[in-house]
Amino acid sequence: MDKFKVNIDNLRKVCDPEILGFESTQQVKTLEGIIGQERAVKAMNFGLRINNKGYNIFMAGLNGTGKTSYAKSLVYGIASKGQVPNDICYVFNFKETERPIVIELTPGTGEKFVADMDELVESVKDGISKTFAGEEFDEQRRVIRENYQKDTNELLQELDKIGKEKDFIVRQGPKGLTSVPLIDGKPADQLEEELVTDEIKKEIQEKIPEMQKILDEITRKIKILEKEASMKLFSIEKELAKTVIEPEIDIVKEKYKDNSKIQSYLDNVKKDMLEQLNILKASGTEQPINPLMPQKGDYLNKYKVNLFVNNANQQGAPVVCETNPNYYNLFGKIEGKASLGEISTDFSMIKSGSIHKANGGYLIIHAKEILKDHFAWDALKRTLKNQECVIENIGEQFKIIPTATIKPEPVPINLKVILIGSSHIQQLLYSYEEDFSKLFKIIATFDTSMERNLENMHMFYQFVSSVCEREQLKRFDKTAIARIIEFSSRLADHQKKLSTKFNETIEVVYEANAWAEMENSQLVNASHVEKAIREKINRVNLLEEKVQESIIDGQILIEAEGEVVGQINGLSTYNLGDYSFGKPSKITARVFKGKKGLVNIEREAKLSGKIHDKGVLILSGYIGGRYAQKLPFSISASICFEQSYGGVDGDSASCAELIALLSALTDTPIRQDLAITGSMNQRGQVQPIGGTNQKIEGFYGLCKERGLTGTQGVIIPEQNIVNLMLSKELIEDCKAGKFHIYSITNVDEAIELLTGIPQDEFAEKVQAKLEELSENKDEKQD
Numbered sequence: 001m002d003k004f005k006v007n008i009d010n011l012r013k014v015c016d017p018e019i020l021g022f023e024s025t026q027q028v029k030t031l032e033g034i035i036g037q038e039r040a041v042k043a044m045n046f047g048l049r050i051n052n053k054g055y056n057i058f059m060a061g062l063n064g065t066g067k068t069s070y071a072k073s074l075v076y077g078i079a080s081k082g083q084v085p086n087d088i089c090y091v092f093n094f095k096e097t098e099r100p101i102v103i104e105l106t107p108g109t110g111e112k113f114v115a116d117m118d119e120l121v122e123s124v125k126d127g128i129s130k131t132f133a134g135e136e137f138d139e140q141r142r143v144i145r146e147n148y149q150k151d152t153n154e155l156l157q158e159l160d161k162i163g164k165e166k167d168f169i170v171r172q173g174p175k176g177l178t179s180v181p182l183i184d185g186k187p188a189d190q191l192e193e194e195l196v197t198d199e200i201k202k203e204i205q206e207k208i209p210e211m212q213k214i215l216d217e218i219t220r221k222i223k224i225l226e227k228e229a230s231m232k233l234f235s236i237e238k239e240l241a242k243t244v245i246e247p248e249i250d251i252v253k254e255k256y257k258d259n260s261k262i263q264s265y266l267d268n269v270k271k272d273m274l275e276q277l278n279i280l281k282a283s284g285t286e287q288p289i290n291p292l293m294p295q296k297g298d299y300l301n302k303y304k305v306n307l308f309v310n311n312a313n314q315q316g317a318p319v320v321c322e323t324n325p326n327y328y329n330l331f332g333k334i335e336g337k338a339s340l341g342e343i344s345t346d347f348s349m350i351k352s353g354s355i356h357k358a359n360g361g362y363l364i365i366h367a368k369e370i371l372k373d374h375f376a377w378d379a380l381k382r383t384l385k386n387q388e389c390v391i392e393n394i395g396e397q398f399k400i401i402p403t404a405t406i407k408p409e410p411v412p413i414n415l416k417v418i419l420i421g422s423s424h425i426q427q428l429l430y431s432y433e434e435d436f437s438k439l440f441k442i443i444a445t446f447d448t449s450m451e452r453n454l455e456n457m458h459m460f461y462q463f464v465s466s467v468c469e470r471e472q473l474k475r476f477d478k479t480a481i482a483r484i485i486e487f488s489s490r491l492a493d494h495q496k497k498l499s500t501k502f503n504e505t506i507e508v509v510y511e512a513n514a515w516a517e518m519e520n521s522q523l524v525n526a527s528h529v530e531k532a533i534r535e536k537i538n539r540v541n542l543l544e545e546k547v548q549e550s551i552i553d554g555q556i557l558i559e560a561e562g563e564v565v566g567q568i569n570g571l572s573t574y575n576l577g578d579y580s581f582g583k584p585s586k587i588t589a590r591v592f593k594g595k596k597g598l599v600n601i602e603r604e605a606k607l608s609g610k611i612h613d614k615g616v617l618i619l620s621g622y623i624g625g626r627y628a629q630k631l632p633f634s635i636s637a638s639i640c641f642e643q644s645y646g647g648v649d650g651d652s653a654s655c656a657e658l659i660a661l662l663s664a665l666t667d668t669p670i671r672q673d674l675a676i677t678g679s680m681n682q683r684g685q686v687q688p689i690g691g692t693n694q695k696i697e698g699f700y701g702l703c704k705e706r707g708l709t710g711t712q713g714v715i716i717p718e719q720n721i722v723n724l725m726l727s728k729e730l731i732e733d734c735k736a737g738k739f740h741i742y743s744i745t746n747v748d749e750a751i752e753l754l755t756g757i758p759q760d761e762f763a764e765k766v767q768a769k770l771e772e773l774s775e776n777k778d779e780k781q782d
Helices: 038-049 067-079 109-131 135-165 198-255 260-275 277-282 327-331 374-386 394-398 423-432 454-471 478-492 502-518 526-540 542-552 610-627 654-666 692-706 718-723 728-735 747-755 759-773 775-781
Strands: 057-060 087-091 101-105 168-173 176-183 306-309 319-322 337-339 342-344 362-366 416-421 442-445 449-451 497-499 563-565 567-575 580-593 597-600 635-641 669-671 674-676 713-717 740-744
Touching: 038 057, 038 067, 038 442, 057 423, 067 319, 067 362, 067 416, 087 109, 101 109, 101 260, 109 198, 109 260, 109 277, 109 306, 135 168, 135 198, 168 198, 176 198, 198 260, 198 277, 260 277, 327 374, 454 478, 454 497, 454 502, 478 497, 478 502, 478 526, 502 526, 542 567, 542 580, 542 692, 567 654, 567 692, 580 654, 580 692, 597 610, 610 654, 610 759, 635 654, 654 669, 654 674, 654 747, 654 759, 669 747, 674 747, 692 713, 692 718, 692 728, 713 718, 713 747, 718 740, 740 747, 747 759
Parallel strands: 057 416, 057 442, 319 362, 362 416, 567 674, 597 635, 674 713, 713 740
Antiparallel strands: 087 101, 087 306, 168 176, 337 342, 449 497, 563 669, 567 580, 580 635
């Protein structure tokens, strides 16, 4: 038996505090960079420095490996040395009013352009108001009006003369000029109807067309005079307005003479202002309040500037971490203003998103979050492919009848997107998103563990020192760091590895510091770390305690002493998300004569997973290959996990199931003071499994509660020795000979440990029993 026993020194890899080379983390420099992710670091450094299209980055790995923190620190470092991108503005499009124009300006110039345009409008408005209130303009306007009135009066006098000659009187009313015939020197409409004979009516009807023709001609001439007067007045107004508008426009044009778009825009502003003189003139006076008309300030809004992206205070290239990457947060929106039941909008209501703010720099997004919004994901792909961002409200796509709205000019986009997610999401995107591999050519995969060597341990306690300094925690002494290193190896489930799940490590650091503060200790030591780990487990292990109570109380039937035929203690793990624990499981087998072969009761009850089904089928292959070469495998057998109601999966119980089956077949008792875990192949070789520490400690806890007998223990695959990071309490009992850990390489060794029968002798018993049950032997006896 001792030949299978695992050496005490192999049950846990202890970290000697003396090899660390310091007394406390106060003597340790803080960490720069990230630990144990050389492959990911190389990929990130390369991806951030190549600027070709499609070289965006996907950071893949489990949560808690430091992807987000590392991405931020690395990207901020590179971005600080980058170039500040241009400001982006939207302005009114005078030629296509529904297509606001994008204008890019050098960083910090956007604010000045906004102020310059506001000042221009105010200056023009005040200048126009003063100019058109001046005496010179009043005199010119008076002359034009007098000339118009004089010429109009002459025409009216001529008309009146012609009318009298033709026995008509001309009247001027709200509807213009009208003529009324005269009868005996009196207007016809003033005579009594019976006095107007048919002969008179006929005579009047004959004269009306000629008079109406003359009337129309005079009216036409008056309108021409009116139009000419208006044109003269407008020409004067325009010339006067030019003296106000052009100098102001020229001042702004001179400031932005190198920006062709602004030059063109200002030309259009000047043209529009001259065409909209009435509005500019009216803006200087009080107007009646009419809810159906825009107020005076609204008339001039089209000359304002919408500062869409302002990089005035930006240092280096921008870095944006979008924690809620829905469509509007990423790609901006066009807001609307409700008024009297209607929604109106204009270029000033175009709002930027994270894509625009990160333009020229870096955008960090969590893949899981953006994939929740398929509109956002599709828009991101489209933006990266076309390298421009179209701003539109997604609701417009679902309206039966499209409503009139603005369609802003797309913003040119040049940025690097960093998606952070699990390897599973990355593989799904690669398989089902045809554009993913084209747009995210750099995959930075983060490992969950690193080598436990002196170099990595050195960086590990530098990391703890960084946390202490950043969060202003107490310093950790060397015993505390040594215990955290052991905890990290336990997380990694490997004696030669350290876990890179730094979130869990940081939690232990925080909580150990809290316990040290409660004890008023100057430094955090190993006892505080140990207490932090123990208390952390106590907060989440209620289910484990309940299961253990049920076993102790006899509600769950598990024997830890004696021998039973066809019954064995297997080991399984329960995963609660942030905590997992081991639980012994009773596995039973029954064998009887028949041809059904091996029946998996869990599978028949639909409580078995695919991997467990595979493990059971492997048993048939092993038994058939080793014991049924000459005789048919003619038995019926059933295997069951007793008192298991929540489903079984995994093949780590296949060794236990085989031994229970062979025990039932040969009527050989199995030791109940030993539990076993390990999968096997069809050749009987034992294969490693997961959760080794939890499984061993689960059976140990049961035995400890009932009282250790000195013969109890656990059998594990030899390959799992390197995974052992068992509790100190368990190791002490192993040293005292109260509990034992055995390792095996094949199933025959397990049979010898559990039955006490040598391997060859047990094989002969199996062979003999199969021959006894075979159909061939039955036929000979008949």
